[in-house]
Amino acid sequence: MVRTGLSALLVLGAWAGAGTLQASASDAVPSVAAPQASAGIITAMQRDLGLTRSQAETRLTAEKAATSLQGKARTAAGAALGGSWFDAGSGRLAVAVTDAAKAGAVRATGAEVHVVDHTERELNAAKHRLDALSAPSGVSSWHVDPRANTVVVNVVASERADNDVRAFVAQARETGLVTVKETAEAPQTFSAGTVGGDPYYTGNVRCSIGFSVHGGFVTAGHCGQAGGAVRGWDGSAIGSFQGSSFPDNDYAWVNVGSGWWTVPVVLGWGTVSDQLVRGSNEAPIGASICRSGSTTHWHCGNVLAKNETVNYSQGAVHQMTKTSVCAEPGDSGGSFISGDQAQGVTSGGWGNCSSGGETWHQPINEILNRYGLTLHTA
Structure with a gap:
C-alpha cells in the first residue's frame, strides 16, 4: 500500500454494470460532457464487467446524461410515475x-x-407496511423494484421453509404487490478485527474511511459510537465520532484534528489511480458503480435497488442502496462512487470478492443532510 500525505482521509469505491451503450442521434438526451473518470475506474469496469475501454467510457458518459435527466423526466411523469432506472x-x-x-x-x-x-407511491406504501413488521433472520431484505413494478422480498434460500419466514412472507403478500426471491446468504456488516496497515481503527475494530467532508469524514455507523476515539493507519489520533446511527441507519461522521486533513479523493491504494470527487448526484438504478475498501480495494458492479430495508442480525437498516459489488470484512465505511460522483458508504452484504456477492451502501446525501455536513469536492 502506498502511504502518502493524501492517504490520511481518502475512501474507497464500488461496482458497475455490463452492456454496450447505443443511442441514436435522434434520441432527445441532453448533451453531457464525458465524465472525468480516473484510469482506475475504467480499468476496474473492464475487469469486473467485461467491457472494453471504449465501452466503459461510453457507458459512463451515458450514465451521466441519465443522472442529469432524472429530475426532469420524473417530474414530467407526475402522479403517474412508476419509478425510473438506467437501461x-x-x-x-x-x-x-x-x-x-x-x-x-x-x-x-x-x-x-x-x-x-x-405507481411508485403505491409500491413505496406497500414497502412501508413491511418496514413496520418484525422480520426473522431468514428474511434478508426488501425493496421496490421499478423495472418489475413490484416489491421484492429476499429470503435466504436455506430458511425458506422456516415457520417465521413463511409467516412474514404471508403478511407481505397481503399487500398484493410482493414478489419473493431467494438469496444465497444472510447479510452481514463488513467491519473487522484490528490488523496492520489500514485506514482507521476504533477499539479493536478496523473500518474504511468514507468521503471527506469539511471538518472530517463520513463512514459506517456500525464502526463506532458517538464519542469513540479514532486512530489512523499509523496509530496516531485522528479525532472522534461526532455522530453515529446503527441500526435503523448505518452512518457516522468523524471530526479531524491532530495534524490530519481532508481531501476530495477516493484512494486507489496503489492498485489504481486515485479518483477526484466532484459532487454527489445520485446515479439511477442500473447505473455502474465502483467501491474501494481497505481490504479488497477496487471493485465495480451495478446499482440493483434503492430504498431497500436490510435485515441485519443487529436490526433492520432502512433506505439502503443495493449493488452487485463484492466486499469483505474491513471494507465497511468505504466509499461508493459512480464516475466522479460520491454515492454512499459501505454498510454490509453477503459473499466475498472471490466467489461474488452483493453489498449495500448508505446514500451519501442522506448522511450529509442528517449532520449538516458539506462534501469536500474538487
Missing part, C-alpha cells in the same frame, strides 16, 4: 408510468417510457 442496453434513462397519456411528455425529456400497473 444499460439502450444507454438511456427509463421511466415507468401508469398513465399512457403521460408517455409523450416523458419521452420529450429524452427518456424511454414503460407503461406499468402500479
Whole structure:
C-alpha cells in the first residue's frame, strides 16, 4: 500500500454494470460532457464487467446524461410515475408510468417510457407496511423494484421453509404487490478485527474511511459510537465520532484534528489511480458503480435497488442502496462512487470478492443532510 500525505482521509469505491451503450442521434438526451473518470475506474469496469475501454467510457458518459435527466423526466411523469432506472442496453434513462397519456411528455425529456400497473407511491406504501413488521433472520431484505413494478422480498434460500419466514412472507403478500426471491446468504456488516496497515481503527475494530467532508469524514455507523476515539493507519489520533446511527441507519461522521486533513479523493491504494470527487448526484438504478475498501480495494458492479430495508442480525437498516459489488470484512465505511460522483458508504452484504456477492451502501446525501455536513469536492 502506498502511504502518502493524501492517504490520511481518502475512501474507497464500488461496482458497475455490463452492456454496450447505443443511442441514436435522434434520441432527445441532453448533451453531457464525458465524465472525468480516473484510469482506475475504467480499468476496474473492464475487469469486473467485461467491457472494453471504449465501452466503459461510453457507458459512463451515458450514465451521466441519465443522472442529469432524472429530475426532469420524473417530474414530467407526475402522479403517474412508476419509478425510473438506467437501461444499460439502450444507454438511456427509463421511466415507468401508469398513465399512457403521460408517455409523450416523458419521452420529450429524452427518456424511454414503460407503461406499468402500479405507481411508485403505491409500491413505496406497500414497502412501508413491511418496514413496520418484525422480520426473522431468514428474511434478508426488501425493496421496490421499478423495472418489475413490484416489491421484492429476499429470503435466504436455506430458511425458506422456516415457520417465521413463511409467516412474514404471508403478511407481505397481503399487500398484493410482493414478489419473493431467494438469496444465497444472510447479510452481514463488513467491519473487522484490528490488523496492520489500514485506514482507521476504533477499539479493536478496523473500518474504511468514507468521503471527506469539511471538518472530517463520513463512514459506517456500525464502526463506532458517538464519542469513540479514532486512530489512523499509523496509530496516531485522528479525532472522534461526532455522530453515529446503527441500526435503523448505518452512518457516522468523524471530526479531524491532530495534524490530519481532508481531501476530495477516493484512494486507489496503489492498485489504481486515485479518483477526484466532484459532487454527489445520485446515479439511477442500473447505473455502474465502483467501491474501494481497505481490504479488497477496487471493485465495480451495478446499482440493483434503492430504498431497500436490510435485515441485519443487529436490526433492520432502512433506505439502503443495493449493488452487485463484492466486499469483505474491513471494507465497511468505504466509499461508493459512480464516475466522479460520491454515492454512499459501505454498510454490509453477503459473499466475498472471490466467489461474488452483493453489498449495500448508505446514500451519501442522506448522511450529509442528517449532520449538516458539506462534501469536500474538487
